[in-house]
Amino acid sequence: MSLPQAANVLPLEGEIDLHVAPELTRTFAKIIESRPSRLVVDLSAVKYIDSSGLAILIRAVQDVESYGGRLMIAAARKNVRFIIDRAKLSEFFITFPHVDAALAAV
Numbered sequence: 001m002s003l004p005q006a007a008n009v010l011p012l013e014g015e016i017d018l019h020v021a022p023e024l025t026r027t028f029a030k031i032i033e034s035r036p037s038r039l040v041v042d043l044s045a046v047k048y049i050d051s052s053g054l055a056i057l058i059r060a061v062q063d064v065e066s067y068g069g070r071l072m073i074a075a076a077r078k079n080v081r082f083i084i085d086r087a088k089l090s091e092f093f094i095t096f097p098h099v100d101a102a103l104a105a106v
Contacts, residue, residue, distance in 0.1 A: 008036050009099060013045035016053030024053070028060045037069050040102040044075035049083055061093065070094060074102040 010031060016024065031039060041057065043049075049057075057073070064071040074096045076084065084090055096102035 008038055009040045009042055011042040011045065014047060016046055016049040018050065018052045021052045021056060024056050028056065032060065032063050035067050035069065039064055039069065039071045040099055041071065041073050042075055042099050043073060043080055046077065046080050049080055054087055054089060072096055072102040072105065074099045
C-alpha cells in the first residue's frame with residue numbers, strides 16, 4: 001500500500017485483504033478527516049481484493065458521502081473488476097478506466 005501522491009488520489013497496490021485491512025482503514029480515516037471534496041482510489045496496481053477490502057471501500061464511500069464528498073475508483077484491473085462485479089458492487093462504486101478520467105470528472 002502506498003501513501004497518496006496527491007491530496008485527492010490514493011494509490012493502492014498488491015493484495016487488499018485481511019492482512020492490510022487495519023492499515024488501510026487508518027489510511028482512509030486520516031484522509032477522510034481532512035474532508036476532501038473528492039477522493040480517487042487508484043487500483044491500477046492492485047492484484048486482488050477480498051471481502052474485507054471491499055468492506056473498507058464501501059465504508060470509505062459512505063464516510064465521504066456523509067459530508068457531501070465523492071469517492072471514485074479508478075483503473076481497476078480486469079480480475080479486480082470481476083470481483084467487484086461478482087459482489088454486485090458495480091452500481092455502488094463510481095468507477096473510471098483511469099485516474100485522469102476520475103480527476104477530470106466534475
